[in-house]
Amino acid sequence: MWTANMTTVVTSCLALLLTMFGVNMTAASAPDTNAGDEATIGKQSLLSSNHLSFGVTEILFNISSSTEYLRVQHTQVTVIRQSVLSHLQLLTTLIILENNRLETIGPFAFANFPKLSEIIISGNVALEDIGAFAFSNLPELTDIIITKSRNLRCIHPDAFRNLIKLKYLSISNTGLNSFPDFTKIYSTASGFLFDLHDNSHIMRIPANAFRGLCTQTIREILLTRNGIKEVASDAFNGTKILRLYLRGNKQLTHIHPKAFVGSSGLTELDVSETAISSLPNSILGELQKLIAESSYDFKKLPHPEILPKLRQANLTYPSHCCAFKNIHRNRSRWNSLCSHPKARDDVHFYRDHCSNSTSITCSPLPDEFNPCEDIMSATFLQILIWVISVLTLLGNGVVLLVLLGSRAKLTVPRFLMCHLAFADLCMGVYLVVIATVDVLTRGRYYDYAIDWQRGLGCSAAGFFTVFASELSVFTLTAITLERWHTITYALRLDRKIRLRHACIIMAAGWTFSLITAFLPTVGVSSYSKVSICLPMDVESVESQVYVVSLLLLNILAFFVVCSCYLSIYLTVHNPLSMPAHADTRVAQRMAILIFTDFICMAPISFFAISAALKLPLITVSESKLLLVLFYPINSCSNPFLYAFFTRTFRQDFFILSARFGMFKTRAQIYRTESSSCQQPAWISPKSSHVVLYSLANALSLDAK
Numbered sequence: 001m002w003t004a005n006m007t008t009v010v011t012s013c014l015a016l017l018l019t020m021f022g023v024n025m026t027a028a029s030a031p032d033t034n035a036g037d038e039a040t041i042g043k044q045s046l047l048s049s050n051h052l053s054f055g056v057t058e059i060l061f062n063i064s065s066s067t068e069y070l071r072v073q074h075t076q077v078t079v080i081r082q083s084v085l086s087h088l089q090l091l092t093t094l095i096i097l098e099n100n101r102l103e104t105i106g107p108f109a110f111a112n113f114p115k116l117s118e119i120i121i122s123g124n125v126a127l128e129d130i131g132a133f134a135f136s137n138l139p140e141l142t143d144i145i146i147t148k149s150r151n152l153r154c155i156h157p158d159a160f161r162n163l164i165k166l167k168y169l170s171i172s173n174t175g176l177n178s179f180p181d182f183t184k185i186y187s188t189a190s191g192f193l194f195d196l197h198d199n200s201h202i203m204r205i206p207a208n209a210f211r212g213l214c215t216q217t218i219r220e221i222l223l224t225r226n227g228i229k230e231v232a233s234d235a236f237n238g239t240k241i242l243r244l245y246l247r248g249n250k251q252l253t254h255i256h257p258k259a260f261v262g263s264s265g266l267t268e269l270d271v272s273e274t275a276i277s278s279l280p281n282s283i284l285g286e287l288q289k290l291i292a293e294s295s296y297d298f299k300k301l302p303h304p305e306i307l308p309k310l311r312q313a314n315l316t317y318p319s320h321c322c323a324f325k326n327i328h329r330n331r332s333r334w335n336s337l338c339s340h341p342k343a344r345d346d347v348h349f350y351r352d353h354c355s356n357s358t359s360i361t362c363s364p365l366p367d368e369f370n371p372c373e374d375i376m377s378a379t380f381l382q383i384l385i386w387v388i389s390v391l392t393l394l395g396n397g398v399v400l401l402v403l404l405g406s407r408a409k410l411t412v413p414r415f416l417m418c419h420l421a422f423a424d425l426c427m428g429v430y431l432v433v434i435a436t437v438d439v440l441t442r443g444r445y446y447d448y449a450i451d452w453q454r455g456l457g458c459s460a461a462g463f464f465t466v467f468a469s470e471l472s473v474f475t476l477t478a479i480t481l482e483r484w485h486t487i488t489y490a491l492r493l494d495r496k497i498r499l500r501h502a503c504i505i506m507a508a509g510w511t512f513s514l515i516t517a518f519l520p521t522v523g524v525s526s527y528s529k530v531s532i533c534l535p536m537d538v539e540s541v542e543s544q545v546y547v548v549s550l551l552l553l554n555i556l557a558f559f560v561v562c563s564c565y566l567s568i569y570l571t572v573h574n575p576l577s578m579p580a581h582a583d584t585r586v587a588q589r590m591a592i593l594i595f596t597d598f599i600c601m602a603p604i605s606f607f608a609i610s611a612a613l614k615l616p617l618i619t620v621s622e623s624k625l626l627l628v629l630f631y632p633i634n635s636c637s638n639p640f641l642y643a644f645f646t647r648t649f650r651q652d653f654f655i656l657s658a659r660f661g662m663f664k665t666r667a668q669i670y671r672t673e674s675s676s677c678q679q680p681a682w683i684s685p686k687s688s689h690v691v692l693y694s695l696a697n698a699l700s701l702d703a704k
């Protein structure tokens, strides 16, 4: 009864006081108001002061010295000095909340309270510094929370001293510009939790930062979202830590290799959302859980062998999980409870204490775009890609050399052939690059995946291949159209395609190919999605439109080529203009041209369009087969179909080699043949001859 009365009296006195000064007052809620003994007297003391009218000291002195719970909220206090509270020897909880004028917590402000167990200092926006010994000799103190003080720049190095029971220390959302000194706390509490977060001006963890903080194993050190850029050598010297969180220190690039010297016990480390690229090897041996999500610079994972105890990894890149895929660890743990029938029901318990062999839980798991495999997984692909790329490079290289080296007049077909050979040469370069990277990363591609796919190399390779394939398709179409035009208008010299027309057409082709190859480097689709650097990214609508329209254009080109040949065939099929045996040869030749074009185009377009519409019919691994087998077919076969097998090319070739002293007699034959062969065609007035000559030239028929 008496207790209750007393409480009411104190409360109403204070309420009166506050109303008198017209100060905003917030009702305090004590943690355990129902405790009914004497110790609860004054528990709900509320204090407010008008600095202008009365010194804060006077009001504080009027608080009953038996007060245990004190909340200083919304006052006009500017300084809290040692003398102010020192008579409250029974105080257990002290809350300094939202005092907008409070600038300084003076030396010894909260020192020497034998019973004080909790201090919360929050929302004091003007608070700038905390003096020496402010928190010292508090034998019962377990919790300190200092938060939401953006102007708090400085905590005196001696502020925290002899807090032997301290278990929880939290400093957050302050403007502190250096790491405070915690080395004289000497806590002996077990399960210590240290929490320093959202202090954007703390840039460095100095050496011995936690030495003297706690003699026991510190359960958690949370250093999230500070401005930390560097963890110095010996930063964790002399501390035993179980878990360390460095998440969200976006500028953290460097953890000194010796940062963890003299520390032990670290089993869980979180370096998510930081810019670090490697971890000190010394801690990896004990690590059981590694969290590095959104750590985009952490590209190379330590080898699984130096992470012998790792059980869980949450990483940034799916490819990293490949390293852990087939690793099972022997852990001969066998708790006596494991034989209990219910042990298996508790999955976590069973996994941690009973299972002798565990796999490593890793996320994000490799997806279909980033499977755990080398660039060219099957052996026959590894060989085939070399064969095809060398053939492509050689074939097109020779064609280009001969065409450019020839002294013959640059005709439109020859001009177009040059472009075709160049485009196909680019394709060869791309294939060689892919094949080389495959050889260099064999067996551990997942380690290089990020650097390769996001690097310049992959973008360049992707650029080359898209440019090459578009220019090749464009030139092929142009060549076919030119042939068709030549044959259809064989007699109309006024409608002959001249070199300058061809130049304009090819300029358009180059522009188009360059633009299409450039788009994925600026975010429309992307070359970094898959190991073979093709623009397979169709996540956004623009990317989808880009990929689908590219494929549709290729299909369109194919139909243009087909219909041109059909038209040519119909023209020459006319028995009046063509002898029968030539007719079948024309048909054969056309069939080959169309067929190679088709088998190059069709499978890729079909599967690619289905994938672009997000209905993939095959996996990326299978699509590599298409890439190697079908994609370069055109580039590889073009030199043969359009050059080596043609008479004009052979003529050029032998004449060129004759200049270097080879095949002199063959060259002579060609020289005489060509001079005797060309004359009648142009002189003869008979239309059929002209058509025949054009056709022979166009379809590369041998006159023999």
Ligand SMILES: *[C@@H]1O[C@H](CO)[C@@H](O)[C@H](O)[C@H]1NC(C)=O
Pocket (backbone or CB within 6 Å): 054, 058, 059, 061, 062
């Ligand atoms: C404090 O209490 C004393 C008596 O104990 C009284 O004289 C004085 O006016 C009080 N001060 C305030 C500010 O209420």
Ligand SMILES: *[C@@H]1O[C@H](CO)[C@@H](O)[C@H](O)[C@H]1NC(C)=O
Pocket (backbone or CB within 6 Å): 207, 208, 211, 234, 237, 238, 262
């Ligand atoms: C590491 O801590 C030990 C005591 O725990 C001390 O003797 C040693 O000097 C410290 N090392 C450095 C580099 O400060």
Ligand SMILES: *[C@@H]1O[C@H](CO)[C@@H](O)[C@H](O)[C@H]1NC(C)=O
Pocket (backbone or CB within 6 Å): 330
């Ligand atoms: C795991 O234990 C099995 C048998 O208990 C043994 O054959 C194997 O070599 C061990 N593996 C490792 C990595 O220690």
Ligand SMILES: *[C@@H]1O[C@H](CO)[C@@H](O)[C@H](O)[C@H]1NC(C)=O
Pocket (backbone or CB within 6 Å): 332, 333, 334, 354, 355, 356
């Ligand atoms: C694990 O190993 C212990 C001995 O090291 C053995 O007694 C126990 O049966 C094994 N548990 C399983 C699930 O294999």
Ligand SMILES: *[C@@H]1O[C@H](CO)[C@@H](O)[C@H](O)[C@H]1NC(C)=O
Pocket (backbone or CB within 6 Å): 291, 313, 314, 361, 362, 363
């Ligand atoms: C880590 O990944 C696992 C799934 O593998 C998930 O359950 C867990 O929540 C993740 N942990 C963190 C901290 O992201």
